Amino acid sequence: MRTALVTGASRGIGRAIAERLARDDYEVVCAARNRTELDEVVAAIVAEGGRARALVLDVSDPQAVAASLTGAEIDVLVNNAGIGILKPFMETTAADWQRTLDVNVNALYHVTRAVLPAMIARRSGHVCTIGSIAGRGAFVGGSCYAATKAFVTSWSESLMLEVREHGVKVSVVMPGSVTTHFNDHVPSDQDAWKLRASDVADTVAYVVSTPPNVLVHRAEVRTLTVPKSRAR
Ligand SMILES: NC(=O)c1ccc[n+]([C@@H]2O[C@H](COP(=O)([O-])OP(=O)(O)OC[C@H]3O[C@@H](n4cnc5c(N)ncnc54)[C@H](OP(=O)(O)O)[C@@H]3O)[C@@H](O)[C@H]2O)c1
Numbered sequence: 001m002r003t004a005l006v007t008g009a010s011r012g013i014g015r016a017i018a019e020r021l022a023r024d025d026y027e028v029v030c031a032a033r034n035r036t037e038l039d040e041v042v043a044a045i046v047a048e049g050g051r052a053r054a055l056v057l058d059v060s061d062p063q064a065v066a067a068s069l070t071g072a073e074i075d076v077l078v079n080n081a082g083i084g085i086l087k088p089f090m091e092t093t094a095a096d097w098q099r100t101l102d103v104n105v106n107a108l109y110h111v112t113r114a115v116l117p118a119m120i121a122r123r124s125g126h127v128c129t130i131g132s133i134a135g136r137g138a139f140v141g142g143s144c145y146a147a148t149k150a151f152v153t154s155w156s157e158s159l160m161l162e163v164r165e166h167g168v169k170v171s172v173v174m175p176g177s178v179t180t181h182f183n184d185h186v187p188s189d190q191d192a193w194k195l196r197a198s199d200v201a202d203t204v205a206y207v208v209s210t211p212p213n214v215l216v217h218r219a220e221v222r223t224l225t226v227p228k229s230r231a232r
Contacts, residue, residue, distance in 0.1 A: 021208075087144075088143070119168045174221065
Protein backbone atom coordinates (compact mmCIF):
# COMPACT_ATOMS: atom_id res chain seq x y z
CA MET A 1 0.00 0.00 0.00
CA ARG A 2 1.30 3.46 -0.86
CA THR A 3 1.76 5.98 1.93
CA ALA A 4 0.89 9.68 1.83
CA LEU A 5 1.93 12.27 4.39
CA VAL A 6 -0.35 15.30 4.49
CA THR A 7 0.67 18.25 6.67
CA GLY A 8 -2.06 20.49 8.04
CA ALA A 9 -4.48 17.57 7.78
CA SER A 10 -6.56 18.48 10.84
CA ARG A 11 -9.02 20.69 8.91
CA GLY A 12 -9.68 22.59 5.69
CA ILE A 13 -7.83 21.70 2.50
CA GLY A 14 -5.43 19.29 4.21
CA ARG A 15 -8.29 17.27 5.72
CA ALA A 16 -9.99 17.06 2.31
CA ILE A 17 -6.70 15.90 0.71
CA ALA A 18 -6.19 13.25 3.41
CA GLU A 19 -9.73 11.94 2.95
CA ARG A 20 -9.42 11.92 -0.84
CA LEU A 21 -6.04 10.14 -0.89
CA ALA A 22 -7.38 7.55 1.56
CA ARG A 23 -10.22 6.87 -0.90
CA ASP A 24 -7.52 6.43 -3.56
CA ASP A 25 -5.99 3.61 -1.47
CA TYR A 26 -3.19 5.50 0.23
CA GLU A 27 -2.42 4.90 3.88
CA VAL A 28 -2.44 8.50 5.07
CA VAL A 29 -0.29 9.99 7.80
CA CYS A 30 -2.26 13.04 8.95
CA ALA A 31 0.04 15.63 10.53
CA ALA A 32 -0.90 18.81 12.41
CA ARG A 33 -0.81 20.16 15.96
CA ASN A 34 -4.41 19.64 17.09
CA ARG A 35 -4.72 16.05 18.36
CA THR A 36 -8.52 16.18 18.77
CA GLU A 37 -9.13 17.33 15.19
CA LEU A 38 -6.60 14.82 13.83
CA ASP A 39 -8.33 11.99 15.68
CA GLU A 40 -11.64 13.06 14.08
CA VAL A 41 -10.07 12.99 10.62
CA VAL A 42 -8.54 9.56 11.19
CA ALA A 43 -11.85 8.23 12.55
CA ALA A 44 -13.72 9.58 9.50
CA ILE A 45 -11.24 7.91 7.14
CA VAL A 46 -11.36 4.59 8.99
CA ALA A 47 -15.18 4.72 9.07
CA GLU A 48 -15.08 4.89 5.26
CA GLY A 49 -12.83 1.83 5.12
CA GLY A 50 -9.57 3.72 4.65
CA ARG A 51 -6.27 3.60 6.51
CA ALA A 52 -4.84 6.59 8.37
CA ARG A 53 -2.94 7.58 11.47
CA ALA A 54 -2.49 10.85 13.31
CA LEU A 55 0.91 12.50 13.73
CA VAL A 56 0.86 15.38 16.19
CA LEU A 57 3.55 17.64 14.81
CA ASP A 58 4.42 21.32 14.61
CA VAL A 59 6.03 21.45 11.16
CA SER A 60 7.90 24.62 12.11
CA ASP A 61 9.80 22.76 14.85
CA PRO A 62 12.95 21.35 13.19
CA GLN A 63 13.79 18.94 16.04
CA ALA A 64 10.25 17.56 16.20
CA VAL A 65 10.13 17.09 12.43
CA ALA A 66 13.50 15.35 12.34
CA ALA A 67 12.52 13.08 15.25
CA SER A 68 9.26 11.94 13.66
CA LEU A 69 10.02 11.95 9.95
CA THR A 70 13.71 11.36 9.25
CA GLY A 71 13.98 8.32 6.97
CA ALA A 72 10.20 7.82 6.75
CA GLU A 73 9.13 5.89 3.65
CA ILE A 74 6.57 8.21 2.08
CA ASP A 75 5.29 7.88 -1.50
CA VAL A 76 3.45 11.20 -1.63
CA LEU A 77 4.26 14.19 0.56
CA VAL A 78 1.65 16.94 0.51
CA ASN A 79 3.10 20.09 2.07
CA ASN A 80 -0.20 21.77 2.85
CA ALA A 81 0.20 23.31 6.32
CA GLY A 82 0.13 27.07 6.05
CA ILE A 83 -1.04 30.19 7.82
CA GLY A 84 -2.14 33.57 6.54
CA ILE A 85 -1.78 36.65 8.68
CA LEU A 86 -3.18 39.12 6.18
CA LYS A 87 -2.28 42.64 7.31
CA PRO A 88 -0.73 45.72 5.78
CA PHE A 89 3.04 45.63 6.18
CA MET A 90 3.02 48.51 8.69
CA GLU A 91 0.67 46.52 10.96
CA THR A 92 2.61 43.28 10.66
CA THR A 93 4.58 42.58 13.82
CA ALA A 94 7.99 40.93 13.84
CA ALA A 95 6.29 37.92 15.46
CA ASP A 96 3.64 37.74 12.66
CA TRP A 97 6.41 37.90 10.08
CA GLN A 98 8.55 35.23 11.75
CA ARG A 99 5.64 32.87 12.37
CA THR A 100 4.46 33.07 8.76
CA LEU A 101 7.92 32.38 7.40
CA ASP A 102 8.45 29.55 9.90
CA VAL A 103 5.26 27.70 8.86
CA ASN A 104 4.92 28.62 5.17
CA VAL A 105 8.60 28.60 4.19
CA ASN A 106 11.01 27.09 6.72
CA ALA A 107 8.79 24.06 7.41
CA LEU A 108 9.08 23.11 3.73
CA TYR A 109 12.79 22.63 4.33
CA HIS A 110 12.35 20.60 7.53
CA VAL A 111 9.65 18.25 6.25
CA THR A 112 10.85 17.77 2.68
CA ARG A 113 14.48 17.35 3.75
CA ALA A 114 13.39 14.57 6.12
CA VAL A 115 11.50 12.45 3.57
CA LEU A 116 13.19 13.22 0.24
CA PRO A 117 16.33 11.06 0.72
CA ALA A 118 14.25 7.86 0.84
CA MET A 119 12.35 8.92 -2.31
CA ILE A 120 15.62 9.55 -4.13
CA ALA A 121 17.08 6.25 -2.91
CA ARG A 122 14.18 4.22 -4.28
CA ARG A 123 13.79 6.45 -7.38
CA SER A 124 10.12 7.24 -6.81
CA GLY A 125 7.99 9.67 -4.90
CA HIS A 126 6.05 12.89 -5.27
CA VAL A 127 6.33 16.15 -3.34
CA CYS A 128 3.21 18.26 -3.86
CA THR A 129 3.05 21.65 -2.14
CA ILE A 130 0.00 23.86 -1.77
CA GLY A 131 0.83 27.33 -3.02
CA SER A 132 -1.74 29.99 -3.89
CA ILE A 133 -2.71 32.29 -6.71
CA ALA A 134 -1.67 34.92 -4.13
CA GLY A 135 1.88 33.81 -4.87
CA ARG A 136 1.82 35.38 -8.29
CA GLY A 137 -0.18 38.51 -7.58
CA ALA A 138 -0.20 41.44 -5.21
CA PHE A 139 -2.96 42.56 -2.87
CA VAL A 140 -3.23 44.94 0.06
CA GLY A 141 -2.41 43.00 3.21
CA GLY A 142 -0.48 40.35 1.33
CA SER A 143 3.09 41.56 1.65
CA CYS A 144 4.14 38.67 3.88
CA TYR A 145 1.67 35.90 2.96
CA ALA A 146 1.84 36.43 -0.82
CA ALA A 147 5.62 36.52 -0.66
CA THR A 148 5.71 33.15 1.13
CA LYS A 149 3.49 31.68 -1.60
CA ALA A 150 5.76 33.12 -4.30
CA PHE A 151 8.55 31.27 -2.49
CA VAL A 152 6.53 28.04 -2.77
CA THR A 153 6.28 28.38 -6.56
CA SER A 154 9.92 29.26 -7.02
CA TRP A 155 11.25 26.62 -4.63
CA SER A 156 9.05 23.91 -6.14
CA GLU A 157 10.25 24.57 -9.68
CA SER A 158 13.93 24.53 -8.70
CA LEU A 159 13.45 21.36 -6.67
CA MET A 160 11.61 19.74 -9.58
CA LEU A 161 14.55 20.43 -11.91
CA GLU A 162 16.95 18.95 -9.34
CA VAL A 163 15.19 15.70 -8.46
CA ARG A 164 13.31 14.63 -11.58
CA GLU A 165 16.47 12.85 -12.76
CA HIS A 166 16.16 10.75 -9.58
CA GLY A 167 12.62 9.70 -10.49
CA VAL A 168 10.99 12.05 -7.97
CA LYS A 169 8.15 14.35 -9.05
CA VAL A 170 7.58 17.82 -7.60
CA SER A 171 4.37 19.78 -8.08
CA VAL A 172 2.69 22.90 -6.79
CA VAL A 173 -1.09 23.29 -6.61
CA MET A 174 -2.19 26.92 -6.48
CA PRO A 175 -5.80 27.46 -5.39
CA GLY A 176 -7.81 30.66 -5.50
CA SER A 177 -10.17 31.35 -2.58
CA VAL A 178 -11.34 28.22 -0.76
CA THR A 179 -13.99 27.94 1.97
CA THR A 180 -12.00 27.01 5.09
CA HIS A 181 -11.04 28.46 8.48
CA PHE A 182 -7.94 30.04 6.91
CA ASN A 183 -6.93 33.33 8.56
CA ASP A 184 -9.57 32.73 11.28
CA HIS A 185 -12.34 32.91 8.67
CA VAL A 186 -15.72 31.53 9.70
CA PRO A 187 -17.30 29.81 6.68
CA SER A 188 -20.81 31.09 5.86
CA ASP A 189 -23.34 31.37 3.00
CA GLN A 190 -21.27 34.32 1.73
CA ASP A 191 -18.63 31.78 0.68
CA ALA A 192 -20.86 30.06 -1.87
CA TRP A 193 -18.77 31.46 -4.75
CA LYS A 194 -15.51 30.01 -3.43
CA LEU A 195 -13.87 26.68 -4.20
CA ARG A 196 -14.55 23.85 -1.78
CA ALA A 197 -11.64 22.13 -0.07
CA SER A 198 -12.64 18.96 -1.94
CA ASP A 199 -12.07 20.77 -5.27
CA VAL A 200 -8.43 21.29 -4.31
CA ALA A 201 -8.18 17.71 -3.01
CA ASP A 202 -9.48 16.39 -6.35
CA THR A 203 -6.75 18.37 -8.13
CA VAL A 204 -4.04 17.00 -5.84
CA ALA A 205 -5.38 13.47 -6.39
CA TYR A 206 -5.11 13.98 -10.14
CA VAL A 207 -1.63 15.54 -9.99
CA VAL A 208 -0.23 12.59 -8.00
CA SER A 209 -1.89 9.97 -10.18
CA THR A 210 -0.39 10.68 -13.61
CA PRO A 211 1.61 7.95 -15.43
CA PRO A 212 5.29 7.56 -14.43
CA ASN A 213 6.61 9.61 -17.35
CA VAL A 214 4.11 12.46 -16.94
CA LEU A 215 4.51 15.33 -14.49
CA VAL A 216 1.92 18.03 -13.88
CA HIS A 217 4.28 20.46 -12.21
CA ARG A 218 1.96 23.41 -11.64
CA ALA A 219 -1.82 23.49 -11.35
CA GLU A 220 -3.77 26.70 -10.77
CA VAL A 221 -7.31 26.09 -9.55
CA ARG A 222 -9.88 28.88 -9.74
CA THR A 223 -13.60 29.31 -9.22
CA LEU A 224 -15.71 30.50 -12.15
CA THR A 225 -18.15 32.30 -9.87
CA VAL A 226 -15.89 35.04 -8.52
CA PRO A 227 -17.84 38.19 -7.52
CA LYS A 228 -17.17 41.20 -9.81
CA SER A 229 -15.70 43.15 -6.86
CA ARG A 230 -12.93 40.54 -6.52
CA ALA A 231 -12.25 39.86 -10.20
CA ARG A 232 -8.70 40.43 -11.37
N1 LIG B 1 -8.28 28.91 2.09
C1 LIG B 1 -7.85 29.53 1.00
O1 LIG B 1 -8.53 30.39 0.41
C2 LIG B 1 -6.50 29.15 0.43
C3 LIG B 1 -6.19 29.58 -0.88
C4 LIG B 1 -4.98 29.25 -1.43
C5 LIG B 1 -4.06 28.50 -0.70
N2 LIG B 1 -4.37 28.11 0.58
C6 LIG B 1 -3.36 27.32 1.29
O2 LIG B 1 -3.93 26.07 1.64
C7 LIG B 1 -3.24 25.55 2.78
C8 LIG B 1 -4.28 25.07 3.79
O3 LIG B 1 -5.05 26.18 4.21
P1 LIG B 1 -6.57 26.06 4.69
O4 LIG B 1 -7.34 27.04 3.90
O5 LIG B 1 -7.02 24.66 4.72
O6 LIG B 1 -6.42 26.67 6.17
P2 LIG B 1 -6.92 26.15 7.60
O7 LIG B 1 -8.32 25.67 7.53
O8 LIG B 1 -6.57 27.26 8.54
O9 LIG B 1 -5.96 24.88 7.88
C9 LIG B 1 -4.58 25.07 8.08
C10 LIG B 1 -3.98 23.73 8.47
O10 LIG B 1 -2.55 23.94 8.69
C11 LIG B 1 -2.23 23.37 9.95
N3 LIG B 1 -1.10 24.07 10.55
C12 LIG B 1 -0.95 25.39 10.79
N4 LIG B 1 0.22 25.63 11.40
C13 LIG B 1 0.82 24.42 11.57
C14 LIG B 1 2.04 24.00 12.15
N5 LIG B 1 2.89 24.88 12.70
N6 LIG B 1 2.34 22.68 12.14
C15 LIG B 1 1.48 21.78 11.61
N7 LIG B 1 0.32 22.11 11.03
C16 LIG B 1 -0.02 23.43 11.03
C17 LIG B 1 -3.49 23.49 10.79
O11 LIG B 1 -3.51 22.51 11.81
P3 LIG B 1 -3.21 22.76 13.37
O12 LIG B 1 -3.73 24.11 13.73
O13 LIG B 1 -3.93 21.61 14.03
O14 LIG B 1 -1.73 22.63 13.51
C18 LIG B 1 -4.56 23.17 9.75
O15 LIG B 1 -4.71 21.77 9.62
C19 LIG B 1 -2.32 26.66 3.28
O16 LIG B 1 -1.00 26.42 2.82
C20 LIG B 1 -2.88 27.91 2.59
O17 LIG B 1 -1.89 28.89 2.40
C21 LIG B 1 -5.56 28.40 1.15
